[in-house]
Amino acid sequence: MALKRGRGVAAINYPTGMNLGGDPTHALVHSTPTGNFMVSLSSVDLGQGMRQVVAQICAETIGVPVERVIVDAADTDTGPLCMGTFASRGTHRIGNAVIQAAREARQVMLEVAAEALEVDAGDLETDGEGNIQVKGAPARAISITDAALAAHFRQGRAISGRGIFLVPRSYPEAATGAMKPATCYAHACTVAEVEVDDETGEVAVLSLKNVFEVGRAVNPKLVEQQLVGGAWMGMSHALYETTEPYYPSREHGPTDFNMYLMPGPGDVPRIETVVLERPAPDGPYGAKGTGEMCANPHIPAIANAIFDAVGVRIDTLPITPERILRALQERSRRAAA
Amino acid sequence: MELRKSYFADERDDHLVEVGKPRARTDALGHVTGASRFFADRNFPGMLHLKMVRSPHHHARIRAIDTAAAERLPGVVRILTARDVPHNLYTILTLIQVGPEDENVLATDKVRWQGEAVAAVLALSERAATEAAARVAVDYEVLPAVLDIDAALQAEAPIVNEYHGRNYYRYDSGECRKVRYGDVEAGFRAADHILDQTYSSSPIEHAPTETTGCIVVPEPGERFTCYTNTQAMFFTLDVVAMILEVPGHRLHMVGGTVGGGFGGKVDVIVEPIAVLAAKLTGRPVSFIYSRAEEMQVSSPRGAERIRIKDGVLRDGRIVARQVTAWLDAGAYSRHSTYGAQKAAAHFPGPYTIPNVAVDSYCIYTNRTPSSAMRGFGVTIGDFALEVQMDKLARLVGMHPLEFRCLNAYRDGDMKAHRQPTEGAALVECMQEASRLAGWPMAQHFYAMSSRRREA
Incomplete structure (x- = not known):
């Protein structure tokens, strides 16, 4: 009986979006009378922080402080079509639609400011702090609040914009499978270290070292939140989870979190994460989708680390202590025979 | 978490104002104080x-x-x-x-x-x-039930879902979504080693x-x-x-x-x-x-079975990969026909292999209907692919990272589904992982780039 350590690696890529279904998202942006910007979407924030990412993308594009962007999401009366929050598509598809809408709104805003300042709109820039100024002559400026008031009450102009981002559907060719499943891919590599008890079959994950290439981390804290949560989920898939532990018998099928096993706080290893950014040409500021892939590389990395530790391959998920013990016993039997 | 800005710096504008800022989420305070409202927090008279x-x-x-x-x-x-x-x-x-x-x-x-x-x-x-x-x-x-993929495909198996008339989804390509690239049989003949392995998974709850x-x-x-x-x-x-x-x-x-x-x-x-x-x-x-x-009751991640047969040369290059994947949709399609198709597109993984054949099946059984789950069509495939890669590396006696770098896709490489590779970054992820984990590769692997294939 011994505790045996092992190390394993896995490397993966992941497609952004659902090209094989046709994949539009539509966004609207408008200014309130005092120069706040409302983004209207039917897109859903599942808890990953979609609204925050949209606010930052909109603020960047219009050139206003992020506090002035309000995101109205998940309402079919006020928000235009979004296919949905799935397929790692949210940041990429919604972000692109918002950029297009925000650019149109920004253009109107600059034209309104130009008329108020009696200059050419092409000579104007935003300072990112709520003002529009003449390039090279920042004293000639108008606040965005005043520009929005002028647009509404003096010039009668709508500071608003429409955006839609569509990746047209790719139909696979029947004979060859030629298709375009995505326009960009994110990447990852994970190294896992484990300790396996060869008497009980229990696995402790000691560390997960992750490198993810995400195109652009629009909000690094939200990227970290996804990647650390994903690492936990990947570890859980590798070692713990099944809804049908004795299939085809449905007995002992878990019905609550006491029976559906997942790693608790004490089981979570040291997780180190490094992020690389190779911007996608069609991504919003280069961003790719990482919502799903962040649970993927850990599963094979842990499986490979278990083999490295105790020399048995478990090719069926989840890799439970029972499966490891049975494989170890089978190996001993073969060695004896 | 650390952002490693040295990679691909020449492809990025790092002078953005809001994009790249690690701002706190505006909803975070509500979540941690219990003030956020969920749909079920509503009550209506007479409900x-x-x-x-x-x-x-x-x-x-x-x-x-x-x-x-x-x-x-x-x-x-x-x-x-x-x-x-x-x-x-x-x-x-x-x-x-x-x-x-x-x-x-x-x-x-x-x-x-x-x-x-x-x-x-x-x-x-x-x-x-x-x-x-x-x-x-x-x-x-x-009635007699069909409870696994093998049983579903038996000639005398009961029909699970009459609207399909058979226990698999029929694509325009036939009984499965197919990818054909190069000549996989010729690849196997040219290989020094063949490795044929089968992987499987159980349903998982969201x-x-x-x-x-x-x-x-x-x-x-x-x-x-x-x-x-x-x-x-x-x-x-x-x-x-x-x-x-x-x-x-x-x-x-x-x-x-x-x-x-x-x-x-x-x-x-x-x-x-x-x-x-x-x-x-x-x-x-x-x-x-x-x-x-x-x-x-709600759809889980479907059970999958994936068979991968690889041909590899003594020097570590993979010359043929044949993948057969079966996704257990349970009794109804829901999103599984899409998942099996996405799986077909994902194989053979982020590696450049000259001869590839993929058959991806969506199977009906009397099991809880499965459907989309994070990494749909890909997560279990990556498990199978990357365990297979580990076995192959050991088979040819190579460092598992070096073996992957050798086979990794680079910009311009043609993929099995006939799209040229663009924006690849797999090699760089492995280089950085090697450094992070203190698991060194031979020096020339750090000089590799996803942007071009060295002569």
């Missing part, structure tokens, strides 16, 4: 609670449904069965022209999985609805903090507001409209803060019957999965 009567059998014919005893219980307002549903045959992907319709909202003549919805009980309290659901008497004739559900309120003007935690508002609206045969402008979907989805809330299961119940009773209706329903 009814919906509970399902579910099949205890994997496969059975329904001879009769007797609701009389249940209807007499205090608090029970109405019990819905198949005949109450206007268009009681649907499939979610009809909206993107992927048919056929193959699933009932409430079972008609048959149940095809243990847990299938047979009747919907509406009562003044959850407790009354639950008690009444237990009193609905359903007379079943139990386990969101908040279970799937909705509350529907009838509004003046024959409109219905549906407060839902769906992941896709218009998908849900349009599927409800089709099933109820009402114009879409009668429906208003309202989401908000969602307690996790992970693909478990894209199936459009709770909304159609809840809107129908509100329409037929004229009262607000709440239909929220219990934790047990979330874990045993």
